[in-house]
Amino acid sequence: MNAKPDERDPQREVEDRFIEVWSDISQLWGVNKSVGRVHALLYLTSDPLDIDTIAERLQISHGNASTSIRDLMAWGVVRRVTHPGDRKTYFEAEQDPWTWFHTTIRERRRREVVPVMERLHEAAGFAEGAGKGAKGKQREQLMETHDKIEKFADFAHEFVDLIDVFLAVGHGRMAKVFRTAAKLFPKRGG
Amino acid sequence: MNAKPDERDPQREVEDRFIEVWSDISQLWGVNKSVGRVHALLYLTSDPLDIDTIAERLQISHGNASTSIRDLMAWGVVRRVTHPGDRKTYFEAEQDPWTWFHTTIRERRRREVVPVMERLHEAAGFAEGAGKGAKGKQREQLMETHDKIEKFADFAHEFVDLIDVFLAVGHGRMAKVFRTAAKLFPKRGG
DNA sequence: CGGTATTGTCAGTTTAGACTGACGGTTCAG
DNA sequence: CTGAACCGTCAGTCTAAACTGACAATACCG
Numbered sequence: 001m002n003a004k005p006d007e008r009d010p011q012r013e014v015e016d017r018f019i020e021v022w023s024d025i026s027q028l029w030g031v032n033k034s035v036g037r038v039h040a041l042l043y044l045t046s047d048p049l050d051i052d053t054i055a056e057r058l059q060i061s062h063g064n065a066s067t068s069i070r071d072l073m074a075w076g077v078v079r080r081v082t083h084p085g086d087r088k089t090y091f092e093a094e095q096d097p098w099t100w101f102h103t104t105i106r107e108r109r110r111r112e113v114v115p116v117m118e119r120l121h122e123a124a125g126f127a128e129g130a131g132k133g134a135k136g137k138q139r140e141q142l143m144e145t146h147d148k149i150e151k152f153a154d155f156a157h158e159f160v161d162l163i164d165v166f167l168a169v170g171h172g173r174m175a176k177v178f179r180t181a182a183k184l185f186p187k188r189g190g
Numbered sequence: 191m192n193a194k195p196d197e198r199d200p201q202r203e204v205e206d207r208f209i210e211v212w213s214d215i216s217q218l219w220g221v222n223k224s225v226g227r228v229h230a231l232l233y234l235t236s237d238p239l240d241i242d243t244i245a246e247r248l249q250i251s252h253g254n255a256s257t258s259i260r261d262l263m264a265w266g267v268v269r270r271v272t273h274p275g276d277r278k279t280y281f282e283a284e285q286d287p288w289t290w291f292h293t294t295i296r297e298r299r300r301r302e303v304v305p306v307m308e309r310l311h312e313a314a315g316f317a318e319g320a321g322k323g324a325k326g327k328q329r330e331q332l333m334e335t336h337d338k339i340e341k342f343a344d345f346a347h348e349f350v351d352l353i354d355v356f357l358a359v360g361h362g363r364m365a366k367v368f369r370t371a372a373k374l375f376p377k378r379g380g
Numbered sequence: 381c382g383g384t385a386t387t388g389t390c391a392g393t394t395t396a397g398a399c400t401g402a403c404g405g406t407t408c409a410g
Numbered sequence: 411c412t413g414a415a416c417c418g419t420c421a422g423t424c425t426a427a428a429c430t431g432a433c434a435a436t437a438c439c440g
Contacts, residue, residue, distance in 0.1 A: 010320040011331055017313040018339050021306065028302050030220055032428065044338055051387065061430045066388060087385065087438050097345035112218050116211065123207040130200040141201055148234055149208050155287035222398065241417065251400045256418055277408055277416065 015044055019058075034060055038068040039077065039093060048081040048090030076103045102167065109163055120156060124149045205234055209248075224250055228258040229267065229283060238271040238280030266293045292357065299353055310346060314339045 019040040026036025037058050042049060049057075055065040069091055072078035077100040081090040094100040127149050131142035209230040216226025227248050232239060239247075245255040259281055262268035267290040271280040284290040317339050321332035 010324060011328065011335065014313075014317040014320050014332060014335055014339075017316055018310075018335075018342075021309045021313050022342075024309075025306055028220065028306070030218065034428075043342070044335060046334075062387085063389080063431065064429055067429085070388080089387065097342050101345070101349075116215055116218070119211045119214075120208075123204075123211050126207055127204045130204050134200060138201065142204060144236075145201065145204055145208075145234060149204075152208075152212075152233070152287050155291070159291075224398075252417085253401065253419075254399055257399085260418080277406095279417070 015041070018044060032068075032071075034058075034064050035068045035071050038065060039072055042072075042078060042091060042093035043095070046095075048092035050088045050090050054091075075107055105163060106167055109160075109167070113160060113163065117156060117160065120149075120153050124153050205231070208234060222258075222261075224248075224254050225258045225261050228255060229262055232262075232268060232281060232283035233285070236285075238282035240278045240280050244281075265297055295353060296357055299350075299357070303350060303353065307346060307350065310339075310343050314343050 019037050022040035022043070023033050023036040026039065027033055037060075038054055041054060041058060051062060051065050051069065054060075054069070055062045058065070060068075069078060072091075072093070073080065078091050078093050081092055082088075083090070094103070124146065127142060127146035131139055131146050134142055209227050212230035212233070213223050213226040216229065217223055227250075228244055231244060231248060241252060241255050241259065244250075244259070245252045248255070250258075259268060262281075262283070263270065268281050268283050271282055272278075273280070284293070314336065317332060317336035321329055321336050324332055
């Protein structure tokens with residue numbers, strides 16, 4: 001009868017489905033599967049959960065659950081909760097998707113975008129320096145390469161601007177804001 | 191064998207630096223290292239290149255270069271070029287960053303976002319169905335879970351809207367559009 | 381304080397994914 | 411038609427990342 005005893009519980013089945021979808025979305029963002037699953041579980045569960053409960057519920061090791069929680073805390077999307085008279089530590093996730101998305105973008109900007117932009121400018125500077133130090137045809141080629149790098153850097157800079165405006169405006173009104181803007185600036189040439 | 195004979199050539203050194211930065215950016219986007227490096231090389235090199243030249247230049251195997259090119263073509267950011275009277279096949283990259291970014295986003299939407307959104311709606315529907323089929327406290331809990339999934343789905347939907355507006359407006363004017371919008375809709379509550 | 385419950389860490393193992401290199405198919409020159 | 415040059419594919423190997431489970435550290439109880 002019960003080939004999959006867990007699936008007999010509708011509540012658990014509903015949760016599992018959502019958890020798997022969220023997990024896959026996380027992976028598309030470069031977040032590892034377990035971290036995504038833990039995050040999804042905490043989002044669904046209003047009551048804060050402790051490490052062992054999470055590990056058992058998701059069928060992962062204690063260590064894996066602990067590490068995943070640490071990651072999520074570093075991303076600022078999960079909080080530690082303690083109750084006086086209870087030595088256990090519980091964890092709960094931010095419940096508003098827009099809030100954690102905002103947090104995630106801010107953190108990603110700090111960790112990934114900023115360092116990469118610095119290296120990009122370094123590369124452009126190095127190209128320019130090399131070009132100025134060369135002569136004739138080689139100089140010409142180096143300058144051309146420098147222009148290409150600059151072109152890419154300009155693009156990247158605009159992209160970061162976009163992130164910054166998002167961070168400044170924030171939250172769920174983005175789409176509406178965006179749509180209105182689109183009407184004000186109709187697409188050039190069709 | 192010299193330790194690093196290549197680095198004696200400034201042109202090559204400049205290129206290498208940029209290629210590594212681009213490669214790391216690609217990895218942040220979930221694109222594999224070799225694919226990113228090939229793309230960067232083709233962006234920098236105005237003349238189309240053939241597979242063997244790419245493989246030798248980047249110190250990767252012929253097979254790896256070929257597979258990377260195939261990926262880039264599937265993403266629509268690299269074109270095949272042939273010259274009559276020359277049996278070799280050459281490849282060239284789109285030279286405008288905004289154009290390929292646009293292409294990439296469109297492709298990602300098709301491949302990743304759409305399927306995941308479908309599964310998300312499925313999950314919500316399943317939750318609703320399970321809730322209606324249950325009674326008492328379990329029904330209550332299922333309905334609560336359904337609401338959570340819906341809340342996330344709403345967020346995801348707005349995110350897709352954002353992508354769609356980007357695809358409609360397109361290109362480098364995004365940041366300006368966005369900034370103007372921000373002024374029109376000042377942030378609520380500071 | 382000693383005992384116990386619980387979380388955090390990390391060396392070793394497993395797993396997923398990337399890379400290589402050999403092979404087969406294709407095109408073109410002679 | 412034959413051989414040479416070249417591209418695409420994929421089985422096998424290699425590498426990097428994730429996961430496990432045992433141990434260390436910490437907090438709390440009596």
